[in-house]
Amino acid sequence: MEIKGEYRIAASREKVFAALNDQAVLQACIPGCESLEMLSPTEMTAKVRLRIGPVSAAFSGKVTLSDIDPPNGYKITGEGQGGVAGFAKGGAVVALTADGDDTILKYDVDAQVGGKIAQVGARLIAGTAKKLADQFFGKFAERVGAPPPVAAA
Amino acid sequence: MYDFAYHRPKSVADAIALLKGKEEARPMSGGMTLIPTLKQRLARPSDVVDLGDVKELAGIKLEGANVVIGGMTKHAEVATSADVKSHIPALAELAGHIGDPQVRNRGTMGGSVANNDPAADYPAAVVALNATVTTNTGKHAADGFFKGLFETALGEGEIVTSISFPKAEKAAYMKFPNPASRYAMVGVFVAKTASGVRVAVTGAGPCVFRVKAMEEALAKNFSSAAIKDIKVSATDLNSDIHGSAEYRAHLVGVMARRAVDAANK
Numbered sequence: 332m333e334i335k336g337e338y339r340i341a342a343s344r345e346k347v348f349a350a351l352n353d354q355a356v357l358q359a360c361i362p363g364c365e366s367l368e369m370l371s372p373t374e375m376t377a378k379v380r381l382r383i384g385p386v387s388a389a390f391s392g393k394v395t396l397s398d399i400d401p402p403n404g405y406k407i408t409g410e411g412q413g414g415v416a417g418f419a420k421g422g423a424v425v426a427l428t429a430d431g432d433d434t435i436l437k438y439d440v441d442a443q444v445g446g447k448i449a450q451v452g453a454r455l456i457a458g459t460a461k462k463l464a465d466q467f468f469g470k471f472a473e474r475v476g477a478p479p480p481v482a483a484a
Numbered sequence: 485m486y487d488f489a490y491h492r493p494k495s496v497a498d499a500i501a502l503l504k505g506k507e508e509a510r511p512m513s514g515g516m517t518l519i520p521t522l523k524q525r526l527a528r529p530s531d532v533v534d535l536g537d538v539k540e541l542a543g544i545k546l547e548g549a550n551v552v553i554g555g556m557t558k559h560a561e562v563a564t565s566a567d568v569k570s571h572i573p574a575l576a577e578l579a580g581h582i583g584d585p586q587v588r589n590r591g592t593m594g595g596s597v598a599n600n601d602p603a604a605d606y607p608a609a610v611v612a613l614n615a616t617v618t619t620n621t622g623k624h625a626a627d628g629f630f631k632g633l634f635e636t637a638l639g640e641g642e643i644v645t646s647i648s649f650p651k652a653e654k655a656a657y658m659k660f661p662n663p664a665s666r667y668a669m670v671g672v673f674v675a676k677t678a679s680g681v682r683v684a685v686t687g688a689g690p691c692v693f694r695v696k697a698m699e700e701a702l703a704k705n706f707s708s709a710a711i712k713d714i715k716v717s718a719t720d721l722n723s724d725i726h727g728s729a730e731y732r733a734h735l736v737g738v739m740a741r742r743a744v745d746a747a748n749k
Contacts, residue, residue: 384599384634385521387508387528415525451524454667454724458602458633458690 334440334461338468341476344427347434348402350475351425357394360470362463373397379411383459388416388448403427417446423464436472440464485522489531496540496620496645502533503641511535511643513556513595516587541594541645544568549651549678551575555594555644559583562593572613574655574675574747578605581659583666594644597629600636600691602722603667607692608657612673612684615649633690650677654706656746658739659687662726670732672739674698674747676706683740688721688732698740707748708741 340347350356354375358367365378375394381387392411399405408422421442428435442460449456493499503509509531512518521527535541541556544565551571553562562568563580582588582596582605596606597617610617610626617624619642629637638644652675659671668687675682683698701710716736721729 384601385517386526388526447524448526451520451526454722454726455602455633457724458722462633462690 332442332457332460334438334442334457334464336438336440336464336468338436338472339430339476340434340436340472341432342434343432344402344429344434347427347436347475348404350471351405351407352396356471356474360467360474362466367394373399377409377411381463383455383462386416386448386452388413390419392420398424413446413448415447417444417448419444419448421460433476436468438464438468486525486528488522488529490534491531492534492537494537494539496538496643499533499535499538499643500620500641502531503643506531507640509533511598513598514558514587514591516583516591516595517599517601535594535643546571547648550648551651552646552648553593554646555598556592557594559588559591559593559596560585563588571651572649572655574652574657574673575609575613575649578609578657578673581605581661581666593647597647598636598638598644600630600634601667602633602690602692603662603669603671603687605657605659605668605671605686608668608671608673608684608686609649610647610684611692611694612657612675612682613649613652613655613677614675614679614682615647617644618646618648619644627694630692635691650679652677654747656743658743658746660735660739669727670735670739672736672743674702674740674743676702676747681706685716685736685740688716688736690720690722695736695740702744706744708744711737711740711744 354369358364363379363381367377373396377394378391380389390411390413395408397406404426406424410420412418423438423440426437444456491502508529510529511533513535541554543554559579559582563576568576596604615626617629624637655675657673659668670688671686673684681699681702683695686692697714698711716733718729718733721732723729
C-alpha cells in the first residue's frame with residue numbers, strides 16, 4: 332500500500348536534510364522507538380514497540396538510508412521482525428523542495444505487512460501505516476521547524 | 485495466550501488501583517476485542533483487570549432530559565431497554581445490530597467507546613447525539629473524545645464509567661455492514677437534538693467524523709432531498725479489499741439519506 336503526505340517545515344533544506352540523517356532526531360521521531368544505533372552512516376538497528384488499539388508488538392530490525400542526494404532527499408527503509416505478530420517493512424522516499432525560507436517535505440511511503448498481524452488486522456493496516464507515517468513526519472516537522480530556544484541574556 | 489495476572493475487582497476505585505503504575509496492565513470490559521487479541525498472542529499484558537464485577541458501572545437510568553448508560557452495559561441490554569427504546573429508539577436499534585448475539589451479550593458500551601475501533605457503531609451515536617462520556621476522573625464532550633484510529637482522550641488509569649445521551653427529537657442509524665464481521669463498512673448516525681442536527685460517520689475513515697455540510701443543510705430542511713447533492717470527499721477514507729475509498733464516500737451519502745428518511749418515519 333502507498334501513502335503520501337506533505338509537510339511545511341520552517342527551516343532551510345540543508346538543516347532539514349541534516350536532521351533526516353541525525354540519529355538522535357530519528358530516534359525521537361520514529362513512533363515507539365526504544366533504541367536506534369548507528370552501524371554506519373547509512374545503517375542503523377532499531378527496536379520499536381508499537382501499541383495500536385488492542386495490539387501491542389515489539390519489532391526489532393534495521394533502518395537503511397539510500398539514494399542520498401543532499402539536500403534534495405533520500406530514501407529511508409525499515410524492516411522489522413515482530414516475533415509471533417509478523418513482520419513489517421516499508422520505505423519512504425523523502426523529497427525536499429525550498430519555498431522561500433521554508434522547506435516542503437514530501438513523502439511517499441510503500442509498506443508491506445505480513446504474518447498474523449496482517450491476517451487478523453487486514454482492514455486496519457492502511458490506517459495504521461498512515462497514522463505512523465503522520466506521527467513520524469509530524470513530529471519531525473515540529474522538532475526541526477521549532478524556533479531555536481532563546482538564550483538567556 | 486501468554487501468561488498474565490487476572491484481577492476481578494468489585495469497585496472502580498479498586499480497579500484503578502490495580503491499573504495504576506503498571507504500564508502493561510489492561511482493563512477488560514466485555515473482552516470482545518481483547519480476548520481474541522490475547523488468543524492470537526498479539527498483546528502481552530502483565531495484568532488484566534476484569535471489570536465484570538463492578539456493579540456501579542452497570543445499568544441504564546433516566547436523568548432529566550438524558551439517558552445515562554453505565555460503561556459495563558451490554559449491547560443486548562441497550563437494545564432491549566424500555567427507557568432507551570422510548571427516548572432514543574435509534575440507539576436501541578443500533579445496539580441490536582452490533583456484531584452477533586454472542587458479541588451483543590458480552591460486549592459493552594464502555595468497552596466499545598474506549599477501544600474506538602474505526603468501524604465500531606457506538607462512536608457514531610456518541611458524536612451524533614452529542615453525548616457526554618463520564619470517566620473516573622471527569623467528563624469528556626463527544627467532539628473531543630475520539631481522537632484517531634483506536635485513540636481517545638482517555639488517559640492512563642482512566643475508564644469510562646457512563647455515557648449520557650440527550651434525548652433525540654429525531655434520530656436514525658443506517659449501516660452497510662460487512663457480511664462476515666457485521667462491522668460497519670460505512671455507518672451514518674443522523675440526529676436532531678436540543679443542540680441541533682448532527683451527522684456522524686463511522687467505518688469510512690480512520691475514526692468517526694462529522695459531515696458539517698449535511699448538518700447545515702438538514703438544519704434548514706430535515707429531509708433526504710436536502711442532502712442529495714452533497715458529496716463526501718474520498719481523501720483520507722479507508723480503502724481495503726472490501727471497498728475503495730471512493731465506494732465508501734459514495735456509501736456515506738446513501739446511508740445518510742436512508743438515515744434521514746428513517747428518522748422522519
